[in-house]
Amino acid sequence: MTLHNRVSADELKRRLAAETFKRITISFYQYARIDDPKAFRDQLYTALDQLQVFGRIYVAHEGINAQVSVPEHHIEAFRSYLYSIPFLDGIRLNVAVEDHGKSFWVLRIKVREKIVADGITDPAFDMVRKGKYLDAKAFNELAADPDTIIVDMRNHYEYEVGHFERAIEVPSDTFREQLPMAVDMLKDQKDKNIVMYCTGGIRCEKASAYLLHNGFNNVYHLEGGIIEYTNKAREQGLPNKFKGKNFVFDERLGERISNDIISHCHQCGQPCDTHTNCKNDGCHLLFIQCEACAAQYEGCCSEACQSVLHLPAAEREKLRKGIDKGQMIFNKSKQRLRPRLNE
Known part of the structure; x- marks a missing residue:
């Protein structure tokens, strides 16, 4: 059995759009000792793929961290499978507050050094003693x-x-x-x-x-x-x-908790809390953009990126080559990125 996806992103998104059943977005994690993360990862992939689960899961020696989209009719089978794993028996499943059912469109399970990158190198640190x-x-x-x-x-x-x-x-x-x-x-x-x-x-x-x-x-x-x-x-x-709004790391980019809008559009300064990625694939900056600016700049973070959007595909591809986008997240306080949001 194939333990990785082999279907194109466009086809997977087409299949997701054609689904006639409801999906539930769920997250869970557990700090626990996993002796063989690779073997556990493969076991997990086999079981969840059969249940048509999509999502992003990290497995490491220190445990598991998962954000998934589960078909509603497979929820009980999904829960039963997780509970059959000793260190996940009875695990709390966080159900999304606001969910359109399209949070993920593929299943990705990766083995990592840590389930959450922490930079801790002190060998005396132990998760057993926690708050x-x-x-x-x-x-x-x-x-x-x-x-x-x-x-x-x-x-x-x-x-x-x-x-x-x-x-x-x-x-x-x-x-x-x-x-x-x-x-x-x-x-x-x-x-x-x-x-x-x-x-x-x-x-x-x-x-x-x-x-x-x-x-x-x-x-x-x-x-x-x-x-x-x-x-x-x-x-x-x-x-x-x-x-x-509660920011989430999937296609939704956020779920509304209260009606308060406490942030502002990074382009015009109007009240707004809608995150988006710049439509210029050579940039893909994560930033906040209101509907008016999205229309004016065609979903781009700047006029420069908007002009790239209208170049022929071959020229856009040339521009993307060799670009190290790093962590492209707008951070006004640090002024790390080149001036781009009309400031």
Whole structure:
């Protein structure tokens, strides 16, 4: 059996569009010792491919991190399969808050060094000792204390479109950068209650362990992250303390948690929280763009990229060759990218 996709992206997207059943977007993770990640990866691919599961899954010696799209009629079989794996038995499945069913169109499972890149090299660091879980109700209660420090362990572009009330941003492009920054920012607050959160729980769980490893005493993390918090707050009729949109790493690029729009179009400055990638494939910058600017610039981040869009395909391909786009994410505070968004 083939353990990798061999069908073109265009064909896979065509098949997805033709599906007549509903899909559910689900995320889950688990820190656990996996002795042979490659063998586990192949076993996982075989089982999930048979269930028509799409998504992105990372497997490493330290565990699994998954964001998937599951046919609704296969949900129970999917859950039963996961629960048949000892370290995933009873695993919490985070169901997307806002879902159009088209979050993924192919199944990709990769073996990595870490399920979330953290840059930690200290051999004494151990995920066994981590912060205390907070459910939605406990989070609201602790967050109501003005002395509680709430820390957002997501990247700057995630924080920009949505975050919890009073949450501190650790302004960075990567989780790897954030960990030492968070320790430094909070070094004089080691005895205070510190609550960490992220999208689905995987980053804030590791961050809580890292703070404890660095001498902090009262560290908590939000169980299931923003996704689980939102679902439970709605189920239990709790006040929603998250404002704006929750950025997600799939085709949706975001799910609305509240009606608040707290960010602005990177081109004209009007209130907006819609992320998009520049339509110039030689750029593909991730940025926020309103409908008016999307129409004016044809989905591009600048007039320069818009002009490239109208070149013949062969010329566009020549321009793309040799370009190292790196991590193309608009970050106004760092001014790392060349001037492009009409600034």
